[in-house]
Amino acid sequence: MFTGIVEELGEVVAVEQLEDASRFRLRGPLVTEGAQHGDSIAVNGVCLTVVEFGDGEFTADVMAETLKRSSLGALDVGTRVNLERPMAVGGRLGGHIVQGHVDGTGTILERSPSEHWELVKVGLPAHLSRYVVEKGSITVDGVSLTVVEVADDWFTISLIPTTLDLTTLGIKQPGDPVNLEVDVIAKYVERLLGADAKENEK
Incomplete structure (x- = not known):
């Protein structure tokens, strides 16, 4: 769960078009600090799963359904993106309850x-x-x-x-x-x- 309080303004570093999905590499030194494989990070409000990480960057796979329902399919190298890590248990709910499931x-x-x-x-x-x-x-x-x-x-x-x-x-x-x-x-x-x-x- 997220709160809608953006932690970092990141950047798209690379985009790989797959047959029915896309793989993004994004730069976000703050949100990748302490990141682990399988962690969630919201990218422009879309909850994505960390696949690889290192040197302040992470990759995430985006399936066709997400590309269809969101604007992530329009992202290109150099595009700035809003990044947020999930709210920690006991953390402050500064915004409101955000699932990262774009409607x-x-x-x-x-x-x-x-x-x-x-x-x-x-x-x-x-x-x-x-x-x-x-x-x-x-x-x-x-x-x-x-x-x-x-x-x-x-x-x-x-x-x-x-x-x-x-x-x-x-x-x-x-x-x-x-x-x-x-x-x-x-x-x-x-x-x-x-x-x-x-x-x-x-």
Whole structure:
């Protein structure tokens, strides 16, 4: 489990295209400190498994399903990525509960800079809109954020200087894709309420 608090702005070092997957080598000296084979590291909000590591870099295999559901398939050598290690037991939950299971992708639509913060408008896929609420939590490229405003096909987020400086959201431009993970609690509530409705119909 992750919290959506990005630890490091890493970089894609190499991409190997396989028949039904891709293998990425990524640079992240902080997140690879003490890493072991099989550990999890979130890359732009996608939970990946460490295959090899050393010299501040690690490799991870990304299967076709993940490439289809996320923006990782668009990564190229030199691309900057958000990196986060899983939360340690007893650690602080600085953001919100993030699984690293991307629900879909959105697109940066607009950026409106202000003196001390920036408002970003993100396109929202129709199948995710019911899970996004004003002042609720959402994960964008692995960053835990609060929804400012939401409509059927878009939502806005406010980015403080720290987020702009230390994550990819400071450099993403209109037209760029972003990974979205909605609040898992909303999905469980929907599932449970649906089960109750079916039970009442019997």
